[in-house]
Amino acid sequence: MGWSFQFGRLFGIPLRVHVTFFLLLAFVAWGDSHGLRDPRSGLMGAAYIAALFACVVLHELGHSLVARRYGVKVSHIMLLPIGGVALIERIPDNPKQEFRIAIAGPLVNIAIGALCGAGLLIAGQPLVVPSADLLTGGHFLLRIATVNIFLALFNLLPAFPMDGGRILRSLMAQNMDYAKATRLAAGLGQTLAFVFGILGVFTNPWLLLIAVFIYLGAGQEGQQVQVRSLLRNVPVGYAMAKQFAVMQPDEPLARAVEEAMAGYQHDFPVVEGPQVVGLVTRDALIAALYERGSETPLRDVMAEQFCTAAAEDSLADLYDRMNHDGCPAVVVVQDGQPVGLLTPERVVQYLRYLAQHPYAKSASSEPPPATGSRPS
Numbered sequence: 001m002g003w004s005f006q007f008g009r010l011f012g013i014p015l016r017v018h019v020t021f022f023l024l025l026a027f028v029a030w031g032d033s034h035g036l037r038d039p040r041s042g043l044m045g046a047a048y049i050a051a052l053f054a055c056v057v058l059h060e061l062g063h064s065l066v067a068r069r070y071g072v073k074v075s076h077i078m079l080l081p082i083g084g085v086a087l088i089e090r091i092p093d094n095p096k097q098e099f100r101i102a103i104a105g106p107l108v109n110i111a112i113g114a115l116c117g118a119g120l121l122i123a124g125q126p127l128v129v130p131s132a133d134l135l136t137g138g139h140f141l142l143r144i145a146t147v148n149i150f151l152a153l154f155n156l157l158p159a160f161p162m163d164g165g166r167i168l169r170s171l172m173a174q175n176m177d178y179a180k181a182t183r184l185a186a187g188l189g190q191t192l193a194f195v196f197g198i199l200g201v202f203t204n205p206w207l208l209l210i211a212v213f214i215y216l217g218a219g220q221e222g223q224q225v226q227v228r229s230l231l232r233n234v235p236v237g238y239a240m241a242k243q244f245a246v247m248q249p250d251e252p253l254a255r256a257v258e259e260a261m262a263g264y265q266h267d268f269p270v271v272e273g274p275q276v277v278g279l280v281t282r283d284a285l286i287a288a289l290y291e292r293g294s295e296t297p298l299r300d301v302m303a304e305q306f307c308t309a310a311a312e313d314s315l316a317d318l319y320d321r322m323n324h325d326g327c328p329a330v331v332v333v334q335d336g337q338p339v340g341l342l343t344p345e346r347v348v349q350y351l352r353y354l355a356q357h358p359y360a361k362s363a364s365s366e367p368p369p370a371t372g373s374r375p376s
């Protein structure tokens with residue numbers, strides 16, 4: 001994600017802040033503007049902002065540490081104005097694990113709120129203030145408690161991309177198909193966004209902003225899960241091209257160009273005997289053609305490090321890997337020999353085919369798992 005920078009690291013997880021996070025800080029500072037005239041109050045304002053930072057980080061750390069316990073890697077924690085995001089590598093397929101990861105964040109805020117409440121009781125301070133300005137008025141501990149309860153409730157809204165949306169989906173997914181649970185949760189989220197939007201027009205413009213955010217988040221989540229659920233239980237062998245040209249290392253570049261012009265293939269496995277030893281991609285082909293000329297042997301152009309897979313591997317996992325590692329093409333191998341070729345375009349083609357023939361997958365492969373049963 002652009003527009004962000006790293007400011008620290010906790011439990012080995014990089015902490016990043018998005019520039020828009022400072023909008024929130026400006027908002028709080030604005031509410032505290034009397035602090036500019038009163039240094040002591042200004043200092044409290046700064047301490048409050050620092051504490052707010054810490055609470056958001058702790059919330060995300062809650063998600064991250066539970067995710068890690070289930071073997072899910074956490075790439076970093078990002079602070080955004082609406083809270084934070086823990087960028088986890090994948091959402092676990094097991095709904096119970098997803099539930100625990102999602103609820104860990106709001107639970108951290110509730111725990112902080114409760115601790116602050118206990119602190120207030122010990123200090124003999126009142127737990128409520130008559131002020132309407134709860135976020136900026138009252139005892140320091142009370143403000144921290146209030147903002148944490150607010151963070152917990154906001155994140156528990158049953159809509160993607162909020163934690164509440166994931167919690168709802170994981171609860172429904174224990175009794176139904178994951179994609180269907182996502183569709184229902186996303187639909188409910190978008191309805192909620194609609195209600196927020198209408199309320200926002202008549203009351204608070206912040207609600208309108210939240211509505212747009214929820215609406216976009218719900219759609220995106222639905223799409224991602226749709227792709228994964230379509231590719232679920234599909235082996236790589238079903239989507240790969242089985243008819244493809246291979247090249248020899250000593251053949252000139254011109255041969256591959258000729259082949260590329262003649263057909264739909266742009267990436268060529270290079271074989272020595274029966275074994276695949278390299279891959280010439282479309283980009284490498286074009287670059288080499290300009291820089292070295294068409295007589296260059298493919299041996300000098302091919303990449304010796306390239307993505308490979310087995311025909312029986314899961315296509316859903318491979319597609320994640322292709323997006324993550326940026327594989328332009330995957331050579332499907334068996335005992336070191338190329339048996340198939342898979343490109344992102346080919347996966348998209350296959351997805352389109354599945355969308356048009358919804359029963360193709362169950363007809364040609366083993367049937368999808370029964371509703372509610374899921375490998376854990």
Ligand SMILES: [Zn+2]
Pocket residue numbers: 059060063105106155163
């Ligand atoms: Zn969260």
